Amino acid sequence: MIHTLYYQGFSIRQISKILNLNRRTVSKRLKEKDLKPYTKRSYPSKLESYKDYVEKRIQQAYPDRIPSTVILREIKDIGYTGSLRTLQKYTKTIYENISSKKEEKNNEVIRFETEKGYQAQVDWTTIISGKKPIYAFVMVLGYSRTAFVYFTNNMRQDTFQSCHIKAFDYFGGIPKTILYDNLKSVVMQRDKYGKNRHGINDKFLDFSKGLFIPKLCAPYRAQTKGKVERFNSYLKNNFYKPLKAKLKNTNLEITPELLNSYVFSWLEMANNRVHATTKRKPFEMLKEEYGALMRIPDGLYVRDRNDNRVGVAIEKTNKTYVNNVYYTTLSEYEKLLYGESGNG
Numbered sequence: 001m002i003h004t005l006y007y008q009g010f011s012i013r014q015i016s017k018i019l020n021l022n023r024r025t026v027s028k029r030l031k032e033k034d035l036k037p038y039t040k041r042s043y044p045s046k047l048e049s050y051k052d053y054v055e056k057r058i059q060q061a062y063p064d065r066i067p068s069t070v071i072l073r074e075i076k077d078i079g080y081t082g083s084l085r086t087l088q089k090y091t092k093t094i095y096e097n098i099s100s101k102k103e104e105k106n107n108e109v110i111r112f113e114t115e116k117g118y119q120a121q122v123d124w125t126t127i128i129s130g131k132k133p134i135y136a137f138v139m140v141l142g143y144s145r146t147a148f149v150y151f152t153n154n155m156r157q158d159t160f161q162s163c164h165i166k167a168f169d170y171f172g173g174i175p176k177t178i179l180y181d182n183l184k185s186v187v188m189q190r191d192k193y194g195k196n197r198h199g200i201n202d203k204f205l206d207f208s209k210g211l212f213i214p215k216l217c218a219p220y221r222a223q224t225k226g227k228v229e230r231f232n233s234y235l236k237n238n239f240y241k242p243l244k245a246k247l248k249n250t251n252l253e254i255t256p257e258l259l260n261s262y263v264f265s266w267l268e269m270a271n272n273r274v275h276a277t278t279k280r281k282p283f284e285m286l287k288e289e290y291g292a293l294m295r296i297p298d299g300l301y302v303r304d305r306n307d308n309r310v311g312v313a314i315e316k317t318n319k320t321y322v323n324n325v326y327y328t329t330l331s332e333y334e335k336l337l338y339g340e341s342g343n344g
Contacts, residue, residue, distance in 0.1 A: 002029045046082035047090055050075045054087070058094050065095075114142030117292025119215075120175040121228035122164075124155055124183065127240055127259070134256055136235060137163035139178075140228045141171060143292075144285035145275050147231050149239075149263050151256040160185045161207045161302040168300075171286070173293025177213045186214055203303065211294070239266045 005015045012030070016023045047054070054071055068088045072080075075087070119142040128134040135155055139148045148167040152159050160183075168174045180186045186204055200214060208214050243262060244254065252258060271282040278285065 002026055006030055045086065046080065047075075047086050050078070050080050051090065053078075054090060055094055058091060058098075062098060115292070116143045116289040117173070117175055117294075118142065119177045119179055120167075121179045122183075123181060123228045123232060125232040125235070127151065127236070128254070134254070134259065136232070137167075138228055138232055138235065139164070139167040140231050141175060141282075141286070141289060142179075142227060144282050144289045145227060145278060146171060146271050146282040146286045146289075147235075147267065149235060149267060151259040151263065153256050155185065156305065157185055157201070157203050158302045158304045161204070164207075165300050165302070168296050171293060172290055173295060174211055175293060177215050178208075179215050179217060181217050187216055207302065211297075234270070238270070239263065 002015055002019065002021075005018065006012075010018070012023050012026050015021070015026050019026070053075060057066060057071055057074070068084060068091055071091070072084050072087050120139050121142060122137070122139045125136050125138060126133065127136050133153060135152050137150045137152060137160070140146070148170045150163050150166055152163070164178075184201070186201055200208075204214070239262075240259070243259075247254065271286075274281055
């Protein structure tokens with residue numbers, strides 16, 4: 001700035017007045033060939049030698065708080081000559097660090113691996129909202145990470161139950177337990193009969209009897225069913241968005257029926273990819289899990305809104321299940337995205 005003003009024709013006296021600097025300082029800076037950036041001088045804090053003592057005292061007393069005036073008196077006895085304000089600024093940073101670490105610990109989710117056939121995780125995720133909504137029912141087996149998806153235009157109880165039956169058929173069996181969030185289709189009231197003794201929806205309870213045990217995530221801890229939550233994001237980003245973009249310039253309306261016509265082919269790819277956590281393919285691990293799943297009873301049904309028994313139509317897919325091995329051809333989904341050759 002000094003050199004700029006000087007080159008603009010201002011005298012040393014004028015520059016000193018503009019910048020509120022001593023004329024000798026201005027003159028000295030003008031004589032420098034290279035502009036040296038101003039560096040702020042730092043001075044050691046008077047508290048520096050006593051910080052370890054202060055932190056130790058606070059840690060010893062936490063969660064109780066020792067008044068700053070008490071700590072000030074203690075460190076003055078051993079030579080501190082600084083102010084109370086300086087001490088208070090430092091103690092504030094210590095308490096903030098302690099609170100931050102405590103919050104991080106509370107938010108930690110301990111990953112646990114489920115036994116074969118023990119648990120699946122279920123969730124609804126919204127694909128399209130508005131007057132013509134589309135929802136995806138997603139079930140993921142906890143051990144193998146094999147996923148099932150089915151699209152609907154509602155989340156009614158009968159639809160919810162029929163989606164379960166379709167998923168069981170897709171997996172070839174039923175897990176012992178299924179984990180849910182606070183879905184109204186599942187739970188009416190948490191802890192209704194005491195801690196962890198929840199009031200389960202009567203219709204859903206009747207449906208689950210003899211098939212599996214419904215379990216709930218801890219309240220405000222939906223991340224404990226992280227397997228299905230992560231797959232929801234994967235489904236939207238890797239199936240729905242590419243398909244939507246491909247169909248953008250066509251006359252085809254995106255409906256649950258259209259999505260279901262493509263999703264089973266896509267699931268063949270998704271369940272044959274190497275999973276980031278297990279480092280294995282879900283379908284390969286399903287071969288190990290298959291024997292631990294309960295066989296599906298004949299004649300499963302759901303009750304509609306009029307309480308009538310309704311059978312569940314099982315979707316036809318392009319997979320053939322032979323001796324626990326999936327054999328697939330070029331999927332309809334791949335044909336749509338890449339053309340008949342299957343090349344990207």
